[in-house]
Amino acid sequence: xxxxxxxxxxxxxxxxxxxxxxxxxxxxxxxxxxxxxxxxxxxxxxxxxxxxxxxxxxxxxxxxxxxxxxxxxxxxxxxxxxxxxxxxxxxxxxxxxxxxxxxxxxxxxxxxxxxxxxxxxxx
Numbered sequence: 001x002x003x004x005x006x007x008x009x010x011x012x013x014x015x016x017x018x019x020x021x022x023x024x025x026x027x028x029x030x031x032x033x034x035x036x037x038x039x040x041x042x043x044x045x046x047x048x049x050x051x052x053x054x055x056x057x058x059x060x061x062x063x064x065x066x067x068x069x070x071x072x073x074x075x076x077x078x079x080x081x082x083x084x085x086x087x088x089x090x091x092x093x094x095x096x097x098x099x100x101x102x103x104x105x106x107x108x109x110x111x112x113x114x115x116x117x118x119x120x121x122x123x
Contacts (some may be wrong), residue, residue, distance in 0.1 A: 002026040003007065004096045009117030015066055016121070018082040022096030022114060025109045033100035036080045037108060038092035038119075049081060050105035059105065063089075066084070086121045093118050 020036065035050035049058045049070035053069040058070050069082040080097060093116040102109030 002098065004098055004112055004114035006094065006096050006117040007120045009094060011120040011122065014087055014121055014123050016086050017082070017084045018086065018119060020083065020094055020117060022048075022078040022079045022081075024077040024079075026100060033091065033105050033110075034072065034098045035100070035105045036079075036081045036109065037095045038095060039088075039095070042091040043092075045095075045108060047093075047106045047108060048098075050078060058115075062066075082120070086119075088121045088123045091119060091121050 003025045005023045006020060008018055010018060012018055033050055033052050036048040037045050037047050039045040046061060047060050048064055049068055051070045051072055052072065053072060060068060067083065067085045070079065072079045095116045096114040097110035097112065099111035103113055
């Protein structure tokens, strides 16, 4: 049983930083691709960033490019999302996902999801 556990969310003021973590346990050969998504109340889920473990190639949503950085520590089976210069519009529940099953990470078709961690940015 694969489990993804997110941590690191919280409340910050605009311009602040947070570093989210996603620790994977269970079946460890899951990370053909791991990604972060977010969903704000009343909005659709949005892909934020993805990393392909074998190559280290990363992808970002246009809205976070230059501010967010996704990285991984394979020895710890953990993926991180460093979020800098946070804006109120970044407020959302952030979810970690693993085991991409769709053609593109952006379509959100993943086999495993975490429970989410809340990020709130005040102006």
